[in-house]
Amino acid sequence: MKKVKSETDRKYYFLINSLEIGGAERVVINQANELIKKGFQVYVFTLKSACLYDLPKGVVHIPLSTISDNFCLFFALPRFIYRFQSLRKKYGLDDGISFLEISNFIHILARREAKISFRTHINFFTGFFGWLQKLFIKILYPRAAKIIVNSRENRHDLAAYLGISEQKIEVVYNSIDEEKIMLLSREALEDELQKKIRNKRVYITVGRLIKEKHHEIIMDALSCLKNKNWIWLIVGDGPERSFLETKAQEYGLEDSIFFLGQQKNIFKYVAKSDFFLYASSVEGFPNVLLEARFLGIPIITTDFKSGAREVILGEDTNMIGKVLRYPYKGRHGYLLDANHYGVQFLEIVKLIGK
Structure with a gap:
């Protein structure tokens, strides 16, 4: 008689561009950790070899290449498809999911039953590379067996773009490891930084330093504060760092703005902050906002697409698709109009005092 596989015999895989710092990467780590606890064998396939996270014990990490440039990844699609198909067959893997666009393209082209996360x-x-990705999304995503998104707003907009029913798209909100966040949040700050933030209002922003995040808008707003008794912690790195550092010097804010770069433990900084600032023009459903919300840090963010309203107002909000009057106060902070962030930020500072 053929033995039926128990849950502890099951295997699960993730396919993602890399395990560098990012929201999708943290979701993979969190989900892998939960599966390991349930006795699953977990495999993580990455297109790039970089890994900046401590993987849960028992996770098998399999890099598919040594390529480091995202644009080059796109042109290696045939190679990735062949390697992924071969390795999935070798390890006997039937159940899994992919994250991020290039990995999603590979997954869909490699198997009919592909489950993808957008x-x-x-x-x-945006730009040529963005146009190219949107073209592939338009052609390939309707072929996926299942599309999972992380906000109701995203489901609505993606279904309209692909010309498919919203029923074909499932909403699964990002998971966060609450126990781990609480543990890491208790870690002490570096002595020098602790001295600098003492008796000051601490603002924080976590995320890649790229144009779409609009850190410069936050800096413009902070520079207008009459009371200079504040500190802004910027956690993350990226191509805009040099520009932002120069801008901080031009404003004479070198002693108030601290560029902390990439950090494995972002939570010790978030937990010591008074407000989490975010000015992104477009997003998915940022983990950093969920994590800040969990730690009880009020959030001041642009009303970006998609997910901002669900973070600030609650996942059960009925305000999706409705016109808001900004700044809009919600359960977990404030929503601002991206085109008037500075003015509305100053309004909020007046409201909260100090």
């Missing part, structure tokens, strides 16, 4: 918004893709 964690940004279609408006995020």
Whole structure:
């Protein structure tokens, strides 16, 4: 008699561009950790070899290449499809999911039953490379067996773009490891930084330093504050760092703005902050906002597409698709109009005092 596989015999795989710092990467780590606890054998396939996270014990990490440039990844699709198909067959893997666009393209082209996760918004893709990705999304995503998104707003907009029913898209909100976040949040700050933030209002922003995040808008707003008794912690790195550092010097804010770069433990900084600032023009459903919300840090964010309203107002909000009057106060902070962030930020500072 053929033995029926128990849950502890099951295997699960993730396919993602890399395990560098990012929201989708943290979701993979969190989900892998939960599956390991349930006795699953977990495999993580990455297109790039970089890994900046401590993988849960028992997770098998399999890089598919040594390529480091995202644009080059796109042109290696045939190679990735062949390697992924071969390795999936070798390890006997039937159940899994992919994250991020290039990995999703590979997954769909490699198997008919592909389950993919779309964690940004279609408006995020700009320029030639963005146009190319949108073209592939339009052609390939309707072929996926299942599309999972992380906000109701994203489901609505993606279904309209693909010309498919919303019923074909499932909403699964990002998971966060609450126990781990609480543990890491208790870690002490570096002595020098602790001294600098003492008796000051601490603002924080976590995320890649790229144009779409609009850190410069936050800096413009902070520079207008009459009371200079504040500190802004910027956690993350990226191509805009040099520009932002120069801008901070031009404003004479070198002693108030601290560029902390990439950090494995972002939570010790978030937990010591008074407000989480975010000015992104387009997103998926940022983990950093969920994590800040969990730690009880009020959030001041643009009303970006998609997910901002569900973070600030609650996942059960009925305000999706409705016109808001900004700044809009919600359960977990404030929503601002991206085109008037500075003015509305100053309004909020007056409201909260100090």
